[in-house]
Amino acid sequence: MSSTAPTLHEKLNQLRQRFIEQLPARLQKTATKWQQSRLSAEAESRLAPDFHRFFHSLKGTGRSLGFERIAMLADQGEELLKATSASADPASADPASADPAFIDPAFIDIDSLIPQLFQQLNEEIAYLQSQNGQQAVLASLNSTEFSSVAPTARSKRQRLIYLCDDETDQVGQLLHHLRCFGHEVVHFEDTESFFNAVITRRPDAVIMDVQFPQGNTAGTETLTSLNRLTGEQLPSIVLSSYGDFYSRLSAVRAGCNGYFTKPIKPLDLMLAIDELTTPLNEEPLRVLVVDDEPEAAAYHSLILEEAGMIVQQVNHPADALSALDCFSPDLLLIDVYMPVCSGEELATIIRQQSAHIGLPIIYLSSETDSQKQLSAMTAGVEAFITKPVTPDELVSAVRLRAERLHLLRSLMTQDSMTGLYNHSTTTDLIGKTLAQAYRDGSQHAMAMLDIDQFKAINDTYGHLAGDQVIITLARLLKTRLRISDIIGRYGGEEFVVLLKGITEKRAAELIDELRHDFERVDFHAGGERFRCTFSAGISSFPSQPSTEALRLSADQALYLAKQQGRNQVVINNDNGAEYSEPGQHGVEKQ
Numbered sequence: 001m002s003s004t005a006p007t008l009h010e011k012l013n014q015l016r017q018r019f020i021e022q023l024p025a026r027l028q029k030t031a032t033k034w035q036q037s038r039l040s041a042e043a044e045s046r047l048a049p050d051f052h053r054f055f056h057s058l059k060g061t062g063r064s065l066g067f068e069r070i071a072m073l074a075d076q077g078e079e080l081l082k083a084t085s086a087s088a089d090p091a092s093a094d095p096a097s098a099d100p101a102f103i104d105p106a107f108i109d110i111d112s113l114i115p116q117l118f119q120q121l122n123e124e125i126a127y128l129q130s131q132n133g134q135q136a137v138l139a140s141l142n143s144t145e146f147s148s149v150a151p152t153a154r155s156k157r158q159r160l161i162y163l164c165d166d167e168t169d170q171v172g173q174l175l176h177h178l179r180c181f182g183h184e185v186v187h188f189e190d191t192e193s194f195f196n197a198v199i200t201r202r203p204d205a206v207i208m209d210v211q212f213p214q215g216n217t218a219g220t221e222t223l224t225s226l227n228r229l230t231g232e233q234l235p236s237i238v239l240s241s242y243g244d245f246y247s248r249l250s251a252v253r254a255g256c257n258g259y260f261t262k263p264i265k266p267l268d269l270m271l272a273i274d275e276l277t278t279p280l281n282e283e284p285l286r287v288l289v290v291d292d293e294p295e296a297a298a299y300h301s302l303i304l305e306e307a308g309m310i311v312q313q314v315n316h317p318a319d320a321l322s323a324l325d326c327f328s329p330d331l332l333l334i335d336v337y338m339p340v341c342s343g344e345e346l347a348t349i350i351r352q353q354s355a356h357i358g359l360p361i362i363y364l365s366s367e368t369d370s371q372k373q374l375s376a377m378t379a380g381v382e383a384f385i386t387k388p389v390t391p392d393e394l395v396s397a398v399r400l401r402a403e404r405l406h407l408l409r410s411l412m413t414q415d416s417m418t419g420l421y422n423h424s425t426t427t428d429l430i431g432k433t434l435a436q437a438y439r440d441g442s443q444h445a446m447a448m449l450d451i452d453q454f455k456a457i458n459d460t461y462g463h464l465a466g467d468q469v470i471i472t473l474a475r476l477l478k479t480r481l482r483i484s485d486i487i488g489r490y491g492g493e494e495f496v497v498l499l500k501g502i503t504e505k506r507a508a509e510l511i512d513e514l515r516h517d518f519e520r521v522d523f524h525a526g527g528e529r530f531r532c533t534f535s536a537g538i539s540s541f542p543s544q545p546s547t548e549a550l551r552l553s554a555d556q557a558l559y560l561a562k563q564q565g566r567n568q569v570v571i572n573n574d575n576g577a578e579y580s581e582p583g584q585h586g587v588e589k590q
């Protein structure tokens with residue numbers, strides 16, 4: 001059995017199979033209802049919206065999933081129903097004069113045509129379930145284009161970095177710093193092995209020396225050849241012993257993003273790499289999909305997830321409001337035709353609540369009538385996408401409209417210096433996580449971190465150096481902890497982390513590893529080099545049943561850590577405090 005995760009094509013294939021397996025039962029149910037509707041005028045008008053919705057959504061989902069013939073038959077059904085219902089509506093004007101393709105409804109034998117369509121749909125399903133049909137479906141699936149759907153790299157903070165420098169003795173410290181921050185670093189001593197490695201496995205960023213035995217600008221020339229060969233610019237930073245004009249010019253021509261001269265200040269270079277490889281908006285976009293058709297919702301979710309977004313599906317419009325509150329999406333994707341309430345009505349309900357006034361909404365529908373699209377837009381939605389939508393179209397439509405709100409939200413929820421959550425957002429998110437933990441019985445641990453003798457750092461090296469220390473610890477937490485963990489700057493030099501799904505003991509081990517790596521980071525201020533440490537206190541849920549109780553308990557443990565000499569991690573659990581190995585010092589001046 002293969003242990004790899006299913007590919008997009010495999011997931012899509014599963015979705016199609018599920019759709020086809022369930023279709024005969026849906027068809028049977030609708031055919032039975034159709035017979036009932038023929039018994040009286042009352043039943044006919046009561047059940048008419050159900051048939052319209054059935055054909056309409058079958059057309060949309062069928063087309064999205066690539067079942068062209070099913071979509072075509074469903075389209076015929078919808079058109080037949082439209083034509084006969086228009087003839088029953090005395091308010092509708094006589095279209096015969098305007099439309100040359102008009103067929104008089106009096107000549108449409110709906111009683112035999114609709115059952116014929118049911119029959120044809122059943123035959124198509126039987127074909128699709130046969131071996132020949134399955135092969136045809138597979139062939140069409142393989143021809144589907146997903147080329148420009150973005151990779152899921154955004155979900156990982158760890159970067160692959162290639163460092164190409166033949167002066168091995170000088171890069172040891174840099175390698176250590178980069179690895180401290182959780183990056184995978186591969187070191188090459190010559191440009192040829194570096195070149196081959198890039199072709200085999202493309203890195204997220206490159207640090208390149210300029211001068212090699214092969215030539216004075218051999219490093220930057222290698223980057224230029226690679227960029228030409230692959231047609232893509234490698235994010236790169238130059239690290240050179242020379243700052244002369246021609247070395248710098250060769251770096252500019254190779255499209256390098258930065259130029260550092262030796263001796264190296266590892267932290268500066270590391271932060272530059274971090275900036276180069278971290279997308280402006282690091283948090284993935286969140287999309288709520290509301291569609292009564294589970295397969296259609298799953299199909300669109302799959303595409304958006306594949307592009308790195310977090311998606312939640314809701315199949316009943318009534319569940320959309322609570323999902324909005326719990327999930328906090330950056331965008332809402334709504335199907336227009338749903339039972340109970342239309343997409344238009346749902347959009348109006350949402351817009352009437354001040355908390356969701358700015359939320360971008362996109363309609364997704366098989367409706368091609370531009371007049372109807374226009375009227376649906378009156379509820380204040382951003383866009384109307386017609387099914388079937390290609391993956392690239394869907395991803396870019398969603399990204400375009402969601403990113404602005406996402407950015408605005410980030411400004412309100414993040415601390416501007418570190419990009420971590422601010423105090424109130426941290427408390428808010430922890431509260432929501434605990435509410436969920438009560439329902440699913442999960443356990444979590446909280447860590448409170450405080451930089452040791454930070455006042456002395458500010459006083460000795462200046463506030464800018466102090467800020468650098470805060471930013472570095474924030475980066476360390478972000479790169480080394482899980483994306484799902486909640487990491488906040490609680491104020492000043494104090495941080496709070498909720499490590500989800502782990503015991504306090506495991507949390508203490510993780511934080512202690514960070515403590516150990518942090519104390520080995522070199523900071524520079526003026527001509528001086530210095531190091532810092534932090535202390536941490538750990539508490540856990542459910543022994544501490546609320547955010548406030550967790551915070552107080554972690555704070556007590558932190559206080560103990562400070563009292564006992566700093567640079568250590570203390571757990572506050574039911575059995576009393578437990579300590580990690582205490583460190584040596586708070587500030588080390590070298």
Ligand SMILES: Nc1nc2c(ncn2[C@@H]2O[C@H](COP(=O)(O)OP(=O)(O)OP(=O)(O)O)[C@@H](O)[C@H]2O)c(=O)[nH]1
Pocket residue numbers: 450451452453454455456458462463464465466467470491492493562566586
């Ligand atoms: N550079 C800088 N300093 C800050 C920032 N926020 C708070 N501080 C300073 O952080 C220092 C915190 O000092 P204290 O609370 O006395 O604690 P400490 O010196 O770290 O000592 P211990 O916690 O006991 O190890 C104060 O001098 C604050 O002015 C900031 O954003 N940047």
